[in-house]
Amino acid sequence: MRVLVVAAPLPGHLTPLLPLAHALWDSGHEVLLAAGAESVSPGTAGPLPFIDVARNVRVGRAAARSVLTHPVAARAELAGQGSDSGLRSLFGPVNEELSDAVVTVAEQWDPDVVVHEPLAVAGAIAAARAGVPAVLHENGLHDGAALFRAVLDSRPMDRARRRLGVTTVPPPAVMLTIAPSSLVGIRDGLPVRPVPAAVVPGGEEVPGWLQAPSERPRVLVTPAGGPVRGNLQFSALRAAAELDCELVLVRPHPRIARRAGPGVKIVGRIPAEDLLATCAAVAHGGSARSVLGALAAGIPQLVLPGPGDRRLNAQLVEARGAGIAGPVTAESLDRLLHDGELAAAAREVRGEIAAMPPPQSRVEVVTTLA
Incomplete structure (x- = not known):
């Protein structure tokens, strides 16, 4: 068909x-x-x-x-x-x-x-x-x-x-x-597990240091993207200076990269699931893809509220107890890393997502319509 x-x-x-x-x-x-x-x-x-x-x-x-x-x-x-x-x-x-x-x-x-x-x-x-x-x-x-x-x-x-x-x-x-019901409630639709998109050809290999556990808690900070006020990565740089953690910046602007100190590492185009695997937390600009990726990885997230659906996404994550609705401060990053309740809630949603039917299980639902 x-x-x-x-x-x-x-x-x-x-x-x-x-x-x-x-x-x-x-x-x-x-x-x-x-x-x-x-x-x-x-x-x-x-x-x-x-x-x-x-x-x-x-x-x-x-x-x-x-x-x-x-x-x-x-x-x-x-x-x-x-x-x-x-x-x-x-x-x-x-x-x-x-x-x-x-x-x-x-x-x-x-x-x-x-x-x-x-x-x-x-x-x-x-x-x-x-x-x-x-x-x-x-x-x-x-x-x-x-x-x-x-x-x-x-x-x-x-x-x-x-x-x-x-x-x-x-x-x-x-x-x-694709929305976990513990975040949005029960919907009439059939659930299907959100999974990452195919790996982009030509992307960078995962560096060896990223494949190994870090000595200090590792926080991934992605570009905010879209018309989001302020700069998420620059704010994270300033906030992390007061904390004992390792920042990983994804494709930062050269101006921000030049400010990176010894406790900051920079990566390019690497699949999000590979980046999240060894991180203790993530800060991002609030897209649904970023929210679901962090939840599937089972790590706490700081979500920067923004235009479109980003404010709602931030509110849903915070209401579920699996993360914090921004802004990025030393206090919010510290809580992200050390609040056990946030980590536990994130792991709960990870289990919920893993239990959702995979896309392959919905093929017959589509094909029987014809």
């Missing part, structure tokens, strides 16, 4: 769907990834064919228009306190522009099932027009069904449906959730 996998044209939106896509491919099914060129890091798709359906989509232009036409909602989104109106004002226009290309791909490739993430409503439009079932695959900790409905109900998507002759969009035939 043929499965079309659709994601919004933004970094990281496709990545959480790749484990299921690879599982389908490995089971002998045809898979086509449809997203933007920025949606996935080079090489992580492996053998899966990919088509850029966002060549005519200008996310930056849509974001600028959203700020001008909905300034209150845009400011709230940047503060991590967005609402449905903020989602509609950005992802409505993006999906309106995306819908024509995705529908064209579906017409030409003729899939049996469409798998899409919550903010790629264009995938559901294409499935409805083609008369095939759609699978909603969450890619973060937000309620995927609520995100999907908010964008689908936007005015731009009303225009897209009328233009494409899609009068109704059926609800997803199946929803898959």
Whole structure:
């Protein structure tokens, strides 16, 4: 059978769907990834064919228009306190522009099932027009069904449906959730274990010092990424100067690297699971991928609240007791390293994630829909 996998044209939106896509491919099914060129890091798709359906989509232009036409909602989104109106004002226009290309791909490739993430409503439009079932695959900790409905109900998507002759969009035939229930509560979707994306070819080898336990507690600090105020790694450098720990900075800016003292080590492009394996804690910018990676490793995390879903992610981790919602200070890093309750909660969630069904177990759920 043929499965079309659709994601919004933004970094990281496709990545959480790749484990299921690879599982389908490995089971002998045809898979086509449809997203933007920025949606996935080079090489992580492996053998899966990919088509850029966002060549005519200008996310930056849509974001600028959203700020001008909905300034209150845009400011709230940047503060991590967005609402449905903020989602509609950005992802409505993006999906309106995306819908024509995705529908064209579906017409030409003729899939049996469409798998899409919550903010790629264009995938559901294409499935409805083609008369095939759609699978909603969450890619973060937000309620995927609520995100999907908010964008689908936007005015731009009303225009897209009328233009494409899609009068109704059926609800997803199946929803898959990657969020541990102890963080977000019980959801209607079928759980599927979040797993790291494929290793990026050309990445650096894990250095020998990183494979061995450190004499002092090791704290991994990743780049914050996105429009996050301040610099996470610079703040960590200053805070760690008062503590007896070893900092590991991932791809720091040269200006920050020059400030690194003898207790600071620098690494480049190494898979996160390899970096986390010998670390006592991690500080990061709050993306869902970073949160889930730390939870799967079972180590406490400091999450810097930020725009989009990052504030919610930080709040969920802190409420679960598995980490701290930033900022980075000497006090917060010290607690991250020495609070036994944080470590115990992180290990509990690690066990919960390990018990979730792997992507391979959900292949039959998808294929029986056709």
